[in-house]
Amino acid sequence: xxxxxxxxxxxxxxxxxxxxxxxMAVVASLxxxxxxxxxxxxxxxxxxxxxxxxxxxxxxxIVTPTSSVDSSSGDKAGIDExxxxxxxxxxxxxxxxxxxxxxxxxxxxxxxxxxxxGVDAKQVKNLNHHWVVDGSWPSDGKVLIGRDIADAxxxxxxxxxxxxxxxxxxxxxxxxxxxxxSSADSSDGxxxxxxxxxxxxxQAMQDGRVSSDIMDTSGTEFRVAGIVDTGGSEDSIIYATxxxxxxxxxxxxxxxxxxxxxGASDLNALVTSINDMTSMHVKxxxxxxxxxxxxxIITMLQTLFWIVSLVVLVLTLxxxxxxxxxxxxxxxxxxxxRKALGASSSAIGVEFYVESAMYxxxxxxxxxxxxxxxxxxxxxxxxxxxxxxxxxxxxxSVLLAALVAVVASIPPVHRATRIDPAVVLREE
Amino acid sequence: MDMLLExxxxxKIYGDLHAVDDLSLTxxxxxxxxxxxxxxxxxxxxxxxxxxxxxxxxxSVKLEGRKLEDLNAGQLADVRKNMIGLVxxxxxxxxxLTAVENVMVAQYYHSVVDEKQALEALDRVGxxxxxxxxxxxxxxxxxxxxxxARALINDPKLILADEPTGNLDEKNEKIVLDLFxxxxxxxxxxxxxxxxxxxxxxxxxxxxxxxxxxxxxKWNDDAAREAYxxxxxxxASTGAEVEGAxxxxxxxxxxDPTKAAKTGA
Numbered sequence: 001x002x003x004x005x006x007x008x009x010x011x012x013x014x015x016x017x018x019x020x021x022x023x024m025a026v027v028a029s030l031x032x033x034x035x036x037x038x039x040x041x042x043x044x045x046x047x048x049x050x051x052x053x054x055x056x057x058x059x060x061x062i063v064t065p066t067s068s069v070d071s072s073s074g075d076k077a078g079i080d081e082x083x084x085x086x087x088x089x090x091x092x093x094x095x096x097x098x099x100x101x102x103x104x105x106x107x108x109x110x111x112x113x114x115x116x117x118g119v120d121a122k123q124v125k126n127l128n129h130h131w132v133v134d135g136s137w138p139s140d141g142k143v144l145i146g147r148d149i150a151d152a153x154x155x156x157x158x159x160x161x162x163x164x165x166x167x168x169x170x171x172x173x174x175x176x177x178x179x180x181x182s183s184a185d186s187s188d189g190x191x192x193x194x195x196x197x198x199x200x201x202x203q204a205m206q207d208g209r210v211s212s213d214i215m216d217t218s219g220t221e222f223r224v225a226g227i228v229d230t231g232g233s234e235d236s237i238i239y240a241t242x243x244x245x246x247x248x249x250x251x252x253x254x255x256x257x258x259x260x261x262x263g264a265s266d267l268n269a270l271v272t273s274i275n276d277m278t279s280m281h282v283k284x285x286x287x288x289x290x291x292x293x294x295x296x297i298i299t300m301l302q303t304l305f306w307i308v309s310l311v312v313l314v315l316t317l318x319x320x321x322x323x324x325x326x327x328x329x330x331x332x333x334x335x336x337x338r339k340a341l342g343a344s345s346s347a348i349g350v351e352f353y354v355e356s357a358m359y360x361x362x363x364x365x366x367x368x369x370x371x372x373x374x375x376x377x378x379x380x381x382x383x384x385x386x387x388x389x390x391x392x393x394x395x396x397s398v399l400l401a402a403l404v405a406v407v408a409s410i411p412p413v414h415r416a417t418r419i420d421p422a423v424v425l426r427e428e
Numbered sequence: 429m430d431m432l433l434e435x436x437x438x439x440k441i442y443g444d445l446h447a448v449d450d451l452s453l454t455x456x457x458x459x460x461x462x463x464x465x466x467x468x469x470x471x472x473x474x475x476x477x478x479x480x481x482x483x484x485x486x487x488s489v490k491l492e493g494r495k496l497e498d499l500n501a502g503q504l505a506d507v508r509k510n511m512i513g514l515v516x517x518x519x520x521x522x523x524x525l526t527a528v529e530n531v532m533v534a535q536y537y538h539s540v541v542d543e544k545q546a547l548e549a550l551d552r553v554g555x556x557x558x559x560x561x562x563x564x565x566x567x568x569x570x571x572x573x574x575x576x577a578r579a580l581i582n583d584p585k586l587i588l589a590d591e592p593t594g595n596l597d598e599k600n601e602k603i604v605l606d607l608f609x610x611x612x613x614x615x616x617x618x619x620x621x622x623x624x625x626x627x628x629x630x631x632x633x634x635x636x637x638x639x640x641x642x643x644x645x646k647w648n649d650d651a652a653r654e655a656y657x658x659x660x661x662x663x664a665s666t667g668a669e670v671e672g673a674x675x676x677x678x679x680x681x682x683x684d685p686t687k688a689a690k691t692g693a
Binding site for chain 1: 476479481482501502505506508509510514516520522523524525529532533534535536537538540541542543562578
């Protein structure tokens, strides 16, 4: 057997043959490692989870056409399907994304003008989890009515509604004046796109209805599939499927707005990259209301977690230090004997530091596993989803536990190396 | 005759207390010396100074002609591990190491670990079959024999034993004294600190301390005495001016009950 072999034989004997003492040190490290790893996992998981939760409250990025009027025909052109796909690919390249497209038209109900949006119900539902829909989402021949409109007209789920389309209501002269304002408004929040489209007729609105009425009640009959209540401007719009809007207007064209819930880490860079592509003829803008509040809440939570982590780290140091100190004081005679046998102070120091590191490693390994279990349980309980094990964080947690154990053992081991064998071994 | 150990007017003083008071003593290689005295007489303090675990307040200690007061802590540790084997009354075995591992600990701090050699040392003290037992699984006598095997493993020039039979029954006391006798016959220098007159009587030479002062010296082996004196060895002495102190060139004898029947000597 080599001296290195003997070193580890002594080490393993100290750890595994003195199980009750070793257990105290391991448990102290375990508790610290478990708490720290759990907090760190949550610190990493929370922004991700919060981001996803916040993104359920609507878009954080909107894309509108730079010019809403076809230069040749003078009619609205919108963003065609190919450009929607291309833009979506650009957003998806920077992270996860959910999107919904909107085609806005001015329509008439009982001769009064309203705004109708052609949508893909599945997309809109997926993007706006906060929408409260009484009834069902729009489908062929069935529309979703905003709460304000339903109240104004006295509609209920299952009611019939006749919607008329007048090409003159959607002429370029009435809409072009508000093109610039549509994108400017959008930076205030998700409602910006709908606000802009509601005002696209160039006239003031009340309860979702344009103030000038023309006594013409002809149109296509739809059934009210549901009533949407968001508390926002969405409550003043009639939502129908794209196919129904195409059929109603007799025109198939591109969309007026694409709303994105983008998971890109740097939304500003994404906006810039889209806007730099002038050939796309689209303009991207952040919905600052969503992104700012998201960032603020995450920062607050992370700060809180890091402060708690720091407190736990200090408590772990104290706990492990006290335990190691107790172990060292119980082994005074052994230390005295080793010195009497010729051990140098540094040799004794190394033995105890490595032993402490071993307690830290064992405690760290078990603690990290326990911490992951706790973090997993918390995430399932709070966020209703599981989190994957972060191996880098796991390795860091185990190494930190070992380091903390060694640092905590410095004062007691330093005292141990100064033990006078003559005093310890004195028999008189 | 070469002197292995030379104490030159050494004192250990704690405040007003003189634990060892101005003692001069020479011990040649191969001698078996017993330091006797009642509790508190300064025996262990003297042993600690000889064993490089304590330093005298005054005077000089020489081991193989090397002055210990000139050495730093690291050098003293080297002297301790290379020249001295320690045997304690309370054994001081590492509780979580087996008997053979306890012997190997001394090898570890001395030079190179050799398990076979450690087992041979245990065999020498009659404990080969108990080599892989923990101290808690051994009797007091067996633990002391492990302690002796540990002291012997590095072939020290000097064995220092502090009350080696203090915690043993008669049977184990005899085994331990027989082991010392064997070591002495092999030429190992042995200094035993004891308050047991029987154990002391096994040594060639005895000195007695009382409150740190040398008060007597006697020889149990005349041939050894003659050889010592022929080689220029002188009786131990003290400079302490206390009644009954052995301060001159003449040894003052003292009486203790012999227990030859018990020791077999």
